[in-house]
Amino acid sequence: MKIKCEKSALSTCVNMAAKAVPRETTLSILESILIEAKDGKVTFTANDNDFGIFTSMETEVLEEGKIAIDAKRLCEIVSKLQDGEITIVTEGAEARILCGKAKNKIPCRSGEDYTYLPEIEKKDPIIVSQFTLKEMIKRTVFATGNLESNKIMSGLHMTVMDDKIELTGLDGHRIAIRKSPLRNSHEAVDIIIPGKTVLEVSKIIPGDDEQEVMIYVTDNYIVFSFGDTVITSRLIEGKYFDVNKMINADYEIEIKLNKRELYTSVDASMVYYKEGNKKPIIFNIEGNNLHLELNAQDGKYDNDMDIEHTGSDLRICFDPKYIVDALKYIDDDDIYMQLMNNVKMPLYIRDKEDTYTYVILPINN
Amino acid sequence: MKIKCEKSALSTCVNMAAKAVPRETTLSILESILIEAKDGKVTFTANDNDFGIFTSMETEVLEEGKIAIDAKRLCEIVSKLQDGEITIVTEGAEARILCGKAKNKIPCRSGEDYTYLPEIEKKDPIIVSQFTLKEMIKRTVFATGNLESNKIMSGLHMTVMDDKIELTGLDGHRIAIRKSPLRNSHEAVDIIIPGKTVLEVSKIIPGDDEQEVMIYVTDNYIVFSFGDTVITSRLIEGKYFDVNKMINADYEIEIKLNKRELYTSVDASMVYYKEGNKKPIIFNIEGNNLHLELNAQDGKYDNDMDIEHTGSDLRICFDPKYIVDALKYIDDDDIYMQLMNNVKMPLYIRDKEDTYTYVILPINN
Numbered sequence: 001m002k003i004k005c006e007k008s009a010l011s012t013c014v015n016m017a018a019k020a021v022p023r024e025t026t027l028s029i030l031e032s033i034l035i036e037a038k039d040g041k042v043t044f045t046a047n048d049n050d051f052g053i054f055t056s057m058e059t060e061v062l063e064e065g066k067i068a069i070d071a072k073r074l075c076e077i078v079s080k081l082q083d084g085e086i087t088i089v090t091e092g093a094e095a096r097i098l099c100g101k102a103k104n105k106i107p108c109r110s111g112e113d114y115t116y117l118p119e120i121e122k123k124d125p126i127i128v129s130q131f132t133l134k135e136m137i138k139r140t141v142f143a144t145g146n147l148e149s150n151k152i153m154s155g156l157h158m159t160v161m162d163d164k165i166e167l168t169g170l171d172g173h174r175i176a177i178r179k180s181p182l183r184n185s186h187e188a189v190d191i192i193i194p195g196k197t198v199l200e201v202s203k204i205i206p207g208d209d210e211q212e213v214m215i216y217v218t219d220n221y222i223v224f225s226f227g228d229t230v231i232t233s234r235l236i237e238g239k240y241f242d243v244n245k246m247i248n249a250d251y252e253i254e255i256k257l258n259k260r261e262l263y264t265s266v267d268a269s270m271v272y273y274k275e276g277n278k279k280p281i282i283f284n285i286e287g288n289n290l291h292l293e294l295n296a297q298d299g300k301y302d303n304d305m306d307i308e309h310t311g312s313d314l315r316i317c318f319d320p321k322y323i324v325d326a327l328k329y330i331d332d333d334d335i336y337m338q339l340m341n342n343v344k345m346p347l348y349i350r351d352k353e354d355t356y357t358y359v360i361l362p363i364n365n
Numbered sequence: 366m367k368i369k370c371e372k373s374a375l376s377t378c379v380n381m382a383a384k385a386v387p388r389e390t391t392l393s394i395l396e397s398i399l400i401e402a403k404d405g406k407v408t409f410t411a412n413d414n415d416f417g418i419f420t421s422m423e424t425e426v427l428e429e430g431k432i433a434i435d436a437k438r439l440c441e442i443v444s445k446l447q448d449g450e451i452t453i454v455t456e457g458a459e460a461r462i463l464c465g466k467a468k469n470k471i472p473c474r475s476g477e478d479y480t481y482l483p484e485i486e487k488k489d490p491i492i493v494s495q496f497t498l499k500e501m502i503k504r505t506v507f508a509t510g511n512l513e514s515n516k517i518m519s520g521l522h523m524t525v526m527d528d529k530i531e532l533t534g535l536d537g538h539r540i541a542i543r544k545s546p547l548r549n550s551h552e553a554v555d556i557i558i559p560g561k562t563v564l565e566v567s568k569i570i571p572g573d574d575e576q577e578v579m580i581y582v583t584d585n586y587i588v589f590s591f592g593d594t595v596i597t598s599r600l601i602e603g604k605y606f607d608v609n610k611m612i613n614a615d616y617e618i619e620i621k622l623n624k625r626e627l628y629t630s631v632d633a634s635m636v637y638y639k640e641g642n643k644k645p646i647i648f649n650i651e652g653n654n655l656h657l658e659l660n661a662q663d664g665k666y667d668n669d670m671d672i673e674h675t676g677s678d679l680r681i682c683f684d685p686k687y688i689v690d691a692l693k694y695i696d697d698d699d700i701y702m703q704l705m706n707n708v709k710m711p712l713y714i715r716d717k718e719d720t721y722t723y724v725i726l727p728i729n730n
Contacts, residue, residue: 073636073664080633102633106664268445268467271438299438299471 001065002089003037007099009057010086011078013044014071016055016229019200021071022048027115032068034114035088037061045116046071047232051197052117053204055229062089066111069095077104117232120223125214126160127183130205130226133213136167136178137202139329139356144195145171155192155236157243162186168243169195174322175243175359176329189217192240197222197233204231247359251338251348253311255285259335263327265292265303266320272296273320280317280363285309285339294320316343316362326358366430367454368402372464374422375451376443378409379436381420381594384565386436387413392480397433399479400453402426410481411436412597416562417482418569420594427454431476434460442469482597485588490579491525492548495570495591498578501532501543502567504694504721509560510536520557520601522608527551533608534560539687540608540724541694554582557605562587562598569596612724616703616713618676620650624700628692630657630668631685637661638685645682645728650674650704659685681708681727691723 017033025031025048034045043056067090077097078086087098095108137156145153150172157168163185169176201224205213216223224231269281272294284291288309293302316339326349327335338348343362350357382398390396390413399410408421432455442462443451452463460473502521510518515537522533528550534541566589570578581588589596634646637659649656653674658667681704691714692700703713714723 076636077633080629080636082629100668101670102630102666102668104633104636104664104666264445264447265467268442268469271441271445271469299469301467301469303465303467305466 001035001037001067002063002087003042003059003061004085004087005042005057005059007078007081007083007086009059011081013042013055013057014075014078016204017044017046017053018071018075019204020046020048020051020053020231025049029068029109029113029115031070031072032109032114033071033074034066034068034111036066036111038064045114047115047117049115049117050194050234051200052232053229054232057228065090066114067095068109068111068114069106073106077106117234118221120216120218120221120232122214122216122223122225124186125184125216125225126165126186126189127212127214128165128180129183129209130211130213131207131209132180133215133224134202134205134207136165136180137198140167140169140176140178141195141198141202142325142329143169143171143174143176143358147195151236152192152238152240154195155240156195156198157240158189158191158193160186160189168240170241170243173319173361174326175246175357176326177243177357177359179355183212190240191217191222192236192238193222194233194236197231201231204229247357248340248345248348250340251311252341253285253314253339254309255290255337255339256308256334257290257305257337259327259330259332261305262290262335263324265305266323266327268303269294269301270320270324272299272301278319278321281320281323282315282317285314285316287313311339312341314339314341314343316347317364318347318360318362322360326360330356330358366400366402366432367428367452368407368424368426369450369452370407370422370424372443372446372448372451374424376446378407378420378422379439379443381569382409382411382418383436383440384569385411385413385416385418385596390414394433394474394478394480396435396437397474397479398436398439399431399433399476401431401476403429410479412480412482414480414482415559415599416565417597418594419597422593430455431479432460433474433476433479434471438471442471482599483586485581485583485586485597487579487581487588487590489551490549490581490590491530491551491554492577492579493530493545494548494574495576495578496572496574497545498580498589499567499570499572501530501545502563504543505532505534505541506560506563506567507690507694508534508536508539508541508723512560516601517557517603517605519560520605521560521563522605523554523556523558525551525554533605535606535608538684538726539691540611540722541691542608542722542724544720548577555605556582556587557601557603558587559598559601562596566596569594612722613705613710613713615705616676617706618650618679618704619674620655620702620704621673621699622655622670622702624692624695624697626670627655627700628689630670631688631692633668634659634666635685635689637664637666643684643686646685646688648679648681648683650679650681652678676704677706679704679706679708681712682729683712683725683727687725691725695721695723 036043081099097104147154159166163182166179214225279296282293290307347360401408446464462469512519524531528547531544579590644661647658655672712725
């Protein structure tokens with residue numbers, strides 16, 4: 001194999017593919033990036049058996065070929081190359097990476113041993129703006145649970161119905177739901193995507209509102225395609241929780257309040273929130289005042305804020321982290337919190353347009 | 366004690382003092398910042414028995430007093446306060462930190478138990494620009510050794526002679542020397558400052574070339590004073606190495622070369638430089654060409670660069686890290702490297718104006 005390319009393009013491709021290289025694997029070929037040069041195009045592939053990235057660039061191919069190079073080493077070398085034209089040429093089991101007078105010679109393997117994820121047929125895409133998908137993921141994935149405790153909870157639930165997409169994350173203590181319009185209409189989809197996958201996707205996609213992501217779904221896989229890059233991930237098997245049954249449209253108490261003020265105040269109370277000693281924050285709703293209070297052994301925080309309030313007064317306790325997590329991802333200046341007149345029933349933070357719903361279970365004080 | 370102050374000023378003082386609070390100490394009072402309010406001024410003090418910071422602000426003192434508050438907790442609380450006026454008021458063993466409607470109540474101790482570093486009489490200062498001191502430290506302290514292996518080597522040697530200051534760091538493999546003019550003339554000084562102290566000082570002083578640092582030296586202590594802040598540190602006892610005896614003004618080979626090109630190239634070779642497998646970089650000086658080469662088990666790097674060269678050819682090996690470390694702190698476009706015609710004799714990188722000297726011992730290949 002022999003190719004010539006610009007450093008910047010090579011760097012982009014190599015660093016993109018490297019994100020799918022597993023940190024630990026028993027299959028040593030997967031520690032590599034597969035580089036394939038053919039028809040004036042060079043492609044870069046990496047996967048960990050469950051999650052894969054494929055990207056490509058058009059460049060000068062002087063000799064076609066397919067090799068596997070250790071991903072970590074390749075990224076390091078490329079990052080230290082000077083800007084300009086790079087030549088990659090193989091000689092037997094050695095790859096030479098040349099830039100000006102500088103030469104790197106490293107071992108490489110034949111690409112024939114590489115194990116791919118299955119190729120998914122790209123038809124009938126779900127089309128969504130990069131910005132929308134990126135934001136929806138960030139605003140729900142934080143609420144998903146650990147892989148260790150429950151596999152289903154560790155995934156993000158994605159449903160499509162006509163031209164609407166909905167993402168849901170939950171961990172047994174809270175639920176985060178985001179709804180958005182799609183750019184097209186699509187038949188119904190109901191899948192669970194691994195949390196790790198969506199986190200990577202939300203980091204990798206550029207997030208341009210003008211640009212789109214094409215999503216393809218099969219029984220076992222999901223594919224995100226944008227620009228020259230394709231991300232493939234295995235899905236989580238199983239049936240997601242019936243979240244609609246958990247969510248109550250009714251409420252007896254509603255307060256309207258400034259989001260930033262509440263966020264700042266609950267965040268400030270977390271000075272006394274320590275691993276192994278997580279004290280709840282007390283919400284004391286009394287008339288048009290919300291009194292917040294956190295009492296720890298080594299300090300106390302309290303604050304008052306003005307609210308609009310309908311329904312009876314209530315004193316109810318929450319884990320302050322869950323409040324802060326939800327508020328962090330709401331852009332509205334004012335938010336609505338809805339409660340039942342019952343300290344065991346959850347808190348709803350939701351907008352009147354039904355684009356988001358955050359549900360937080362109270363805790364005992 | 367009762368004071369009122371602006372959040373920003375409080376934040377600056379608290380974060381400054383906190384830098385001297387030890388991470389671990391058997392003397393629990395030293396985990397605190399001592400706050401003393403008196404005569405319209407509030408002072409903040411912290412020390413770890415060897416190194417101390419004192420800073421102050423002028424503000425409204427409604428009731429004089431002296432208290433000690435846990436430094437970590439105080440910093441966290443202040444960082445979460447909203448901008449604006451803060452009140453700190455004590456009631457017995459409780460300090461209240463009030464900001465708007467938000468209240469923090471935390472334990473505090475009497476300041477009477479606090480243990481201070483000795484007060485140094487501030488007369489006869491050595492005066493140097495903040496920028497000069499900060500840069501000189503950064504450009505020498507990297508060459509100092511570990512505290513564990515040799516106490517003297519772990520310090521930075523500072524000498525003053527008339528209106529010149531000189532800093533030297535060494536670790537047995539290399540020496541870094543920087544010389545600069547002072548803003549005043551001062552009697553001779555010859556001291557060893559702990560590496561930890563100078564690192565903190567270089568981070569803390571703002572580095573303005575227009576602003577000065579006043580340095581006061583006694584037998585056992587050094588004091589750096591700038592703005593409203595005073596840093597005090599114990600000195601390392603003992604006699605520093607006679608560096609002049611180690612340094613040779615003579616050389617048989619001199620090469621002049623582009624600093625950036627050499628830095629980039631040696632840095633690129635370090636892709637193959639791994640803990641436990643530190644291969645040397647070979648400098649092969651042949652006519653007007655410098656051939657660089659690093660051969661590791663899992664890869665090879667080589668490069669060529671044009672040089673100006675007087676003296677014979679030479680093939681000599683160095684630890685690439687020491688080369689990169691020295692080059693990082695040289696601003697000159699072109700540098701001079703001086704060698705003897707002997708692979709056991711050190712490399713000198715020094716400018717013709719004698720503002721810096723970096724000495725690096727070769728290693729066997």
